[in-house]
Amino acid sequence: MPDNSSAPYHTVLKFAAPILLFLLFFTPDMLDPTNVGWLMRGDWAQHFLGWHAYRNGADGFNHQNLLGYPTGQSVIYTDSNPFLAFPFKLISPLLPDYFQYIGPWFLLCICLHYFIACRLVSRHAPGPWSALAGAVLLTLxxxxxxxxxxxxxxAHWLILAAIYIFFEIGDEKRKWIAYSVLLALCGFIHPYILVMVLAIWGADWLRVLGPQWQAKDIKGLGVSGLKMTLTLLAPIIALAISGAFSGSSAKSGGFGLYSMGLDAPFNPSNKSFMLPFLSVQQDEGQAFEGFQYLGLGLLFLIGAAIWLYRKSEDSRTVKEVLIKARPLKWPMIALLVLAISNKIQIYDILILKLPLPDFLEDLFNIVRASGRLFWPIAYLMVFLALLTLYRSRPKTMTIVLSVAVVLQFMDLAGFATQIKGLTARASDRTVFTIAKSPEWDKLIKDSDLVSFQAPSVHSNQPLFYEVTMHAVSNKVPVNTMYAARDNLKQSALEYEEYKRYQSGQLNPRHLYVMLNKCPAPKGAEHRLRALDGIWIIPPLGLETGLKTIPQVPTFEINKPHPITWDSPAACLFGQGWRLPERVGVWTEGARAEVNLALPTPALTAMTLDINARAMKAAQVDVFANGVPVGRFEMLKKDADYSVTIPQAVAAQSQTLNIRFVVTPPKAPQKDLKPEHLRLNISSLTLKTT
Structure with missing residues (x-):
C-alpha cells in the first residue's frame, strides 16, 4: 500500500500491534491478577513477595518487617514497584488473598512503549505506514x-518518553513540567532507569546552559540552576516516598562483573537468534546485564541509515535534527563508559581491566549492573536512523523499512519463543510445587519466626520463596530476604543469629528451615525432621508426627567439592567461618577448622587439595587432627595448594579435623591489620594416596 494510505485495516493494525507483540512474547494467563504460582521463581518471587509482605505486614508507609525481620525492607528494595504497590495497598482489603500486578504491568509497559514510540516518529514519518513500521521497530x-x-x-517507555521530551517539546515551561513528572515516575519505578533519564535531562540542560555560560549571563544561569534544582526535587521526593533512604546501602558489589562488552550490540550471546554463528558466549554477568544485542533488522536499519546519510542529499537533511541532538553527546558517552566499565572486553577476550581506587569502586558500585546503561544509546541510534530513512526517497524508504521489519521479526522468532517459555508456567495455577504439605501452615502459625539457616537465600531460592510465601500469607516473619541492596544492620543481625544457631542456641518458638541439607547443630540432632523432603527443626514440642531425618552422609573422598552457597560442601563450614558466597567461603578470623566424616578410618596416607586465597598475602599453617601437615605462603589471588596427611594421623579417628591458621607473611607488608588475616577456600578435595 502507498505510505499515504489510510485504509481501515491500517487503523486496526495500528491499535492491535502492541497486543500482538505482547502475545508474541508473553503467556496471556499471567494477566489474571489472582494467578500467582508462576511468580514463585527468580526475581519475580522477590518482587511479588515484597508486595505480598507489604500488604500483610506494613509497619510504616513504605516499609514492611515480615521479610528480613526485625529490620524489614522498604518496598523499593524488594523491587516491588512502588508506583503500583502504594495505590493497591490502599484498596488491599478489597483484594483477594493472592493478588499480583506483575502480569498486567508487562502489558501496560508494552502498550505505553508502543504508544510513545508512535508519538515519537509520527511527526517525522512521511505517512501512516512508515510511522507504524518505525513504532514497531522501536518496540522490538x-x-x-x-x-x-x-x-x-x-519500563523502557520511560526512556522513550525522555527522548520525546528532548526532541518534541519545544515550549520550555511544558518541557520542565514534563521532565519533573517523568523523573518522579522513575523514582517510583526503578533507580537505574532514573539514571538513564537523568542523562537525557542533563543533555537538555546543557543545551540551555551552554549559551548562557558563553554569554556570561549570570542571571540566566541562576534562574536555570534554580529550575534544575526544583526539577530534581521530584525524583528525590519520589525516592524518599518509596523508601530509598531507609538505611539500606545504595552501593553493592559487581561493577565490572555486570558490564557490557564492546561486541554487545552485534553479539546475541544466545543461540536462539537467527544467525547463531554471530553469538559467542560471554561470562554470566555480561551475557545477562550486558545483553545489548540490537537484532539483525535494527543493525540493517542503522547501517542503511549511515550509508544513506553519506550518499543521499535527501537523507542529509536530517542534519538539523542531529545538530539538535548534539547536547546528548557527552551524557551518552558517560553512559557508554559506565556500561563498558573498567573491564574492557570484546567477545570472550579481555583486552584490559583497569584497577580502580577504593573510593571510585564504591561510587561506581551504586550502578553495579552498569551494562544496562547502554539502553538510551540504543534507542537514540534507532530513532535517529529512522529519521534519516524518513528523509530518503519513498521507494528506498519502503524497501529498507520492509526489510528491517522482516529481518527483525525473523531474528527474534526463536528468542520470542524462549522468552514466552519463561511465563508458560502461568497456564498452570499451582502455587506450591516444593513446600506442598498443609503441615507448613500449621507449623508456621505456631511459630514466632521462620528462621532460614544458613541465612542465604541463594542457597535454594525456590525453596526459600515457597516457604516464605506460607509465612507471609500467615503474617509470620522470616529472618532474611534477598534485597536489591543490603541493609548492613540486618546482615549483622542475621550473622549473629547464624552463629547462635551453629553453637546450638536455638529459640524454642522458631521454625528452623535448612536451605541446604546440613546437619543440625550439637544438642538439636534429635529434633531434626523432614517435611516435603525439606530438613527442618520445628518449634519445641511440635516434632511429633514428622518424619525423622536419616543419618547425615559421610564426606566423599577422591571427589572435588566446589564451595558455593548452594553446594553440599557449604555444610562443612560452620563455626569460625563466614556465610558461603557465590564462590568460596571466608574464615571469620585467623583460625578456622572443618571436620570431615570419613566412610571408614583411613587405611592409607591422604592428600588434601584446596583452591584458596588470602585477604592479603599471608602464611597459612594446616593441621590435621592437631598435627602440623603443611605451610603455605598464600597469595591474594586464587591458587591451588596441597598437603599430605600421614596415615598414622588420618587414622586417629573416623572424623578428620582440618585446622587452618593464618599468620603474617615472612616479608613485611604495609597496612596489614589483624582483620586481614583471613582465608577464602573455593574448593576442597581429599584423596587417598
Missing amino acids: LPTLYGRIGHDTLV
Missing part, C-alpha cells in the same frame, strides 16, 4: 523483552 529491541525477569526494568 531484544533488550526490552530480555528484561522480563526483572519486571520494573521493562
Whole structure:
C-alpha cells in the first residue's frame, strides 16, 4: 500500500500491534491478577513477595518487617514497584488473598512503549505506514523483552518518553513540567532507569546552559540552576516516598562483573537468534546485564541509515535534527563508559581491566549492573536512523523499512519463543510445587519466626520463596530476604543469629528451615525432621508426627567439592567461618577448622587439595587432627595448594579435623591489620594416596 494510505485495516493494525507483540512474547494467563504460582521463581518471587509482605505486614508507609525481620525492607528494595504497590495497598482489603500486578504491568509497559514510540516518529514519518513500521521497530529491541525477569526494568517507555521530551517539546515551561513528572515516575519505578533519564535531562540542560555560560549571563544561569534544582526535587521526593533512604546501602558489589562488552550490540550471546554463528558466549554477568544485542533488522536499519546519510542529499537533511541532538553527546558517552566499565572486553577476550581506587569502586558500585546503561544509546541510534530513512526517497524508504521489519521479526522468532517459555508456567495455577504439605501452615502459625539457616537465600531460592510465601500469607516473619541492596544492620543481625544457631542456641518458638541439607547443630540432632523432603527443626514440642531425618552422609573422598552457597560442601563450614558466597567461603578470623566424616578410618596416607586465597598475602599453617601437615605462603589471588596427611594421623579417628591458621607473611607488608588475616577456600578435595 502507498505510505499515504489510510485504509481501515491500517487503523486496526495500528491499535492491535502492541497486543500482538505482547502475545508474541508473553503467556496471556499471567494477566489474571489472582494467578500467582508462576511468580514463585527468580526475581519475580522477590518482587511479588515484597508486595505480598507489604500488604500483610506494613509497619510504616513504605516499609514492611515480615521479610528480613526485625529490620524489614522498604518496598523499593524488594523491587516491588512502588508506583503500583502504594495505590493497591490502599484498596488491599478489597483484594483477594493472592493478588499480583506483575502480569498486567508487562502489558501496560508494552502498550505505553508502543504508544510513545508512535508519538515519537509520527511527526517525522512521511505517512501512516512508515510511522507504524518505525513504532514497531522501536518496540522490538531484544533488550526490552530480555528484561522480563526483572519486571520494573521493562519500563523502557520511560526512556522513550525522555527522548520525546528532548526532541518534541519545544515550549520550555511544558518541557520542565514534563521532565519533573517523568523523573518522579522513575523514582517510583526503578533507580537505574532514573539514571538513564537523568542523562537525557542533563543533555537538555546543557543545551540551555551552554549559551548562557558563553554569554556570561549570570542571571540566566541562576534562574536555570534554580529550575534544575526544583526539577530534581521530584525524583528525590519520589525516592524518599518509596523508601530509598531507609538505611539500606545504595552501593553493592559487581561493577565490572555486570558490564557490557564492546561486541554487545552485534553479539546475541544466545543461540536462539537467527544467525547463531554471530553469538559467542560471554561470562554470566555480561551475557545477562550486558545483553545489548540490537537484532539483525535494527543493525540493517542503522547501517542503511549511515550509508544513506553519506550518499543521499535527501537523507542529509536530517542534519538539523542531529545538530539538535548534539547536547546528548557527552551524557551518552558517560553512559557508554559506565556500561563498558573498567573491564574492557570484546567477545570472550579481555583486552584490559583497569584497577580502580577504593573510593571510585564504591561510587561506581551504586550502578553495579552498569551494562544496562547502554539502553538510551540504543534507542537514540534507532530513532535517529529512522529519521534519516524518513528523509530518503519513498521507494528506498519502503524497501529498507520492509526489510528491517522482516529481518527483525525473523531474528527474534526463536528468542520470542524462549522468552514466552519463561511465563508458560502461568497456564498452570499451582502455587506450591516444593513446600506442598498443609503441615507448613500449621507449623508456621505456631511459630514466632521462620528462621532460614544458613541465612542465604541463594542457597535454594525456590525453596526459600515457597516457604516464605506460607509465612507471609500467615503474617509470620522470616529472618532474611534477598534485597536489591543490603541493609548492613540486618546482615549483622542475621550473622549473629547464624552463629547462635551453629553453637546450638536455638529459640524454642522458631521454625528452623535448612536451605541446604546440613546437619543440625550439637544438642538439636534429635529434633531434626523432614517435611516435603525439606530438613527442618520445628518449634519445641511440635516434632511429633514428622518424619525423622536419616543419618547425615559421610564426606566423599577422591571427589572435588566446589564451595558455593548452594553446594553440599557449604555444610562443612560452620563455626569460625563466614556465610558461603557465590564462590568460596571466608574464615571469620585467623583460625578456622572443618571436620570431615570419613566412610571408614583411613587405611592409607591422604592428600588434601584446596583452591584458596588470602585477604592479603599471608602464611597459612594446616593441621590435621592437631598435627602440623603443611605451610603455605598464600597469595591474594586464587591458587591451588596441597598437603599430605600421614596415615598414622588420618587414622586417629573416623572424623578428620582440618585446622587452618593464618599468620603474617615472612616479608613485611604495609597496612596489614589483624582483620586481614583471613582465608577464602573455593574448593576442597581429599584423596587417598
